[in-house]
Amino acid sequence: MSKTKLNVAVVGATGAVGEQIIGLLEKRDFPIDKLKLLSSARSAGTRVTFKGQEITVEEAGPDSFEGIDIALFSAGGDVSKELAPHAVRHGAVAIDNTNAFRMDPNTPLVVPEVNADQIDEHQGIIANPNCSTIQMVAALKPLYDRYGISRIIVSTYQAVSGAGSRAIDELHRQTGEVLNGNAANPDILPVGSLPVKHQIAFNAIPQIDKFQDNGYTLEEMKMVRETKKILNDESVLVTATCVRIPVVYGHSESVYVELKEDYNLEEVRSLLENAPGVTVVDDPANQVYPLATDAAGKNDVFVGRLRRDLTNERGLNLWIVSDNLLKGAAWNAVQIAEVIAANKSK
Numbered sequence: 001m002s003k004t005k006l007n008v009a010v011v012g013a014t015g016a017v018g019e020q021i022i023g024l025l026e027k028r029d030f031p032i033d034k035l036k037l038l039s040s041a042r043s044a045g046t047r048v049t050f051k052g053q054e055i056t057v058e059e060a061g062p063d064s065f066e067g068i069d070i071a072l073f074s075a076g077g078d079v080s081k082e083l084a085p086h087a088v089r090h091g092a093v094a095i096d097n098t099n100a101f102r103m104d105p106n107t108p109l110v111v112p113e114v115n116a117d118q119i120d121e122h123q124g125i126i127a128n129p130n131c132s133t134i135q136m137v138a139a140l141k142p143l144y145d146r147y148g149i150s151r152i153i154v155s156t157y158q159a160v161s162g163a164g165s166r167a168i169d170e171l172h173r174q175t176g177e178v179l180n181g182n183a184a185n186p187d188i189l190p191v192g193s194l195p196v197k198h199q200i201a202f203n204a205i206p207q208i209d210k211f212q213d214n215g216y217t218l219e220e221m222k223m224v225r226e227t228k229k230i231l232n233d234e235s236v237l238v239t240a241t242c243v244r245i246p247v248v249y250g251h252s253e254s255v256y257v258e259l260k261e262d263y264n265l266e267e268v269r270s271l272l273e274n275a276p277g278v279t280v281v282d283d284p285a286n287q288v289y290p291l292a293t294d295a296a297g298k299n300d301v302f303v304g305r306l307r308r309d310l311t312n313e314r315g316l317n318l319w320i321v322s323d324n325l326l327k328g329a330a331w332n333a334v335q336i337a338e339v340i341a342a343n344k345s346k
């Protein structure tokens, strides 16, 4: 059967995530009739090449979605809150990369390898989880299914691209300044909208997003809440420490997971090797393990450093790495869009 061609809008088309979405739509030969690229007034008029044709980026507004079937949002939570309902009003399915709707009980929060069945439950909007959460749950799902999970303790080492294209520029600029003996003059990180900034070049910043009343950052609480929602299991105990490091692409995570049943390490390896979207990279004798530099530009989640906790028989340590702009954002969103497109072609 021939594929139904769809009209697709990308909101935030000039951003770090939006650029990857456009690249994936082309690479995957997504069945597109018309592609509409939207940004703020700042970038309206920019020309972007898609499949050899130039498309002019337009300013996004409530009436941008007429005739659109799928609208992919990555322009910040406020833009999604304002415009995603307009996309739905025009009959589009909105796939949202921001935090705006993730915890809304009527909005499915989807990692296709974990809960693709939720896609059909949408009422117009489908949320893409936080980048750090996506890669963790994609890797842990086969272990959850086989043994059950009682507790997760995660520490992240997150790339600057997770804070957008201006944060990438900031790391490049600061690195040059510091190497030349000049002041770093931080301007963006850790949080653009907060007054205090910290140097990211040659540093590690234990703050991603704003602090909450409980002493955790919003990024850390996203990992806690979203993991439970995606696994549909409030009983899983999760605690997170999220750290920004001077890497451009690819988040790394040290994950300690306590399983509910006794496990066999070789079976764990085999479960992960057979898990969709997961690649095991684990040969310590030859110094082989997942690296952000290797994961960059790839869609998979890479898992290694598999080892039993020496103090708890049911404890397991893993190192999980993935490209935050791809599986952590654009690829996960395009996977969801592909399911919707396939359903429309049935």
Ligand SMILES: NC(=O)c1ccc[n+]([C@@H]2O[C@H](COP(=O)([O-])OP(=O)(O)OC[C@H]3O[C@@H](n4cnc5c(N)ncnc54)[C@H](OP(=O)(O)O)[C@@H]3O)[C@@H](O)[C@H]2O)c1
Residues within 6 Å of the ligand: 011, 012, 013, 014, 015, 016, 017, 018, 038, 039, 040, 041, 042, 043, 044, 060, 073, 074, 075, 076, 077, 079, 097, 098, 099, 129, 130, 131, 161, 162, 163, 164, 165, 166, 324, 325, 328, 329
């Ligand atoms: N980076 C990641 O790893 C990642 C992962 C998951 C989710 N996300 C989420 O995705 C969103 C975008 O992230 P990003 O990293 O791509 O940021 P970014 O590089 O800063 O890009 C932001 C994009 O949003 C557009 N935009 C800003 N204000 C707008 C407005 N009022 N109306 C329409 N478009 C507007 C910008 O257009 P202009 O060029 O006109 O400014 C740009 O295209 C954020 O909500 C972020 O939390 C990011």
